[in-house]
Amino acid sequence: MHLIIDGYSENQEILKDEDLLAKWLESYPARIGMTRISTPYVVRYMGPELHDWGISGFVFIAESHIGIHTFVERNYVNIDVFSCKDFDAQRAIEDFREGLQLVKLRSCLIDRDWPQPESVAVNPPGFTYHE
């Protein structure tokens, strides 16, 4: 299950805080029953233009990952919570809404497991199937 969240935060201080992001990535997987298998990786990106910068963070969980990319000057953030195991997506949305103080957000849930490629019947919509 791959939960995608894009949102706008009302708090730039959160979006620029590398330590906070690292701590979140370290502790969050366990809170929703995921197994973290790496330390969090966090980098600061400075783009070619002054307004173009942000923090990116990532952590491996068992066979999948959580990733966060912030665009500080736009107050914008992209979040991916991707896990082989099912998890409570609605709770994750609320956790990120609260944790990153998102005032506007959208989400999309994608089933990344594709157990029977031979069976057209189980192919979910939204994907293009390539011969």
Place this chain on the structure above:
Amino acid sequence: MHLIIDGYSENQEILKDEDLLAKWLESYPARIGMTRISTPYVVRYMGPELHDWGISGFVFIAESHIGIHTFVERNYVNIDVFSCKDFDAQRAIEDFREGLQLVKLRSCLIDRDWPQPESVAVNPPGFTYHE
């Protein structure tokens, strides 16, 4: 632009090769015009059951990432190519098809930029918009 690829490879040797995966993540961003901003991170996951193992790899590119998760015994792989900049998704699909010897694959392209949250008119379908 976030390109999701799920697929089945005919070559387990590729899916279990940590070095190959790391080299791919190191060199691939430049090939499609992306700016890599970290070294590749690659981990081997051994699950609680013998058949449950694989390689996960990840690299930061400017404000986004490429991630790969392999499930060796199932010949299955999940790939994410997520970039702020536009890139040739069709080419990326073909590159991964060839590089990982995918014999069955599906893809999904998601626009992760959400420039005007106030404007309902530009909201793409596929997302749930939260108040």
